Amino acid sequence: MTWIKTMPPTESTAVREALQKLAVLYPREYDPSHRHERILPESVKNDSIMTSHSLIPQAMYHAFATFGSLMDPALPLTRRQHEMIATTVSTLNRCFY
Numbered sequence: 001m002t003w004i005k006t007m008p009p010t011e012s013t014a015v016r017e018a019l020q021k022l023a024v025l026y027p028r029e030y031d032p033s034h035r036h037e038r039i040l041p042e043s044v045k046n047d048s049i050m051t052s053h054s055l056i057p058q059a060m061y062h063a064f065a066t067f068g069s070l071m072d073p074a075l076p077l078t079r080r081q082h083e084m085i086a087t088t089v090s091t092l093n094r095c096f097y
Helices: 013-023 030-037 057-070 077-094
Strands: none
Touching: 030 077
């Protein structure tokens, strides 16, 4: 659970617009409509790493657009390789997201 104040997209046009712009950069599986398919610990089921950055929507957009750009299918790495790198980094950081 995030311990900082977050701004849900339902309460902020800037956050909602940033998330909509980011959605086109990410693989389909990352879409919030697939959230119910994710297997997460109960303690973090309603958390979002993206909304933990929501107090500064412009920074949130740029930080996550970088990752979205790195996941571009036109790059030489396969999707499988992208996911393996992300999984390895998350594991090394002991991150469950």
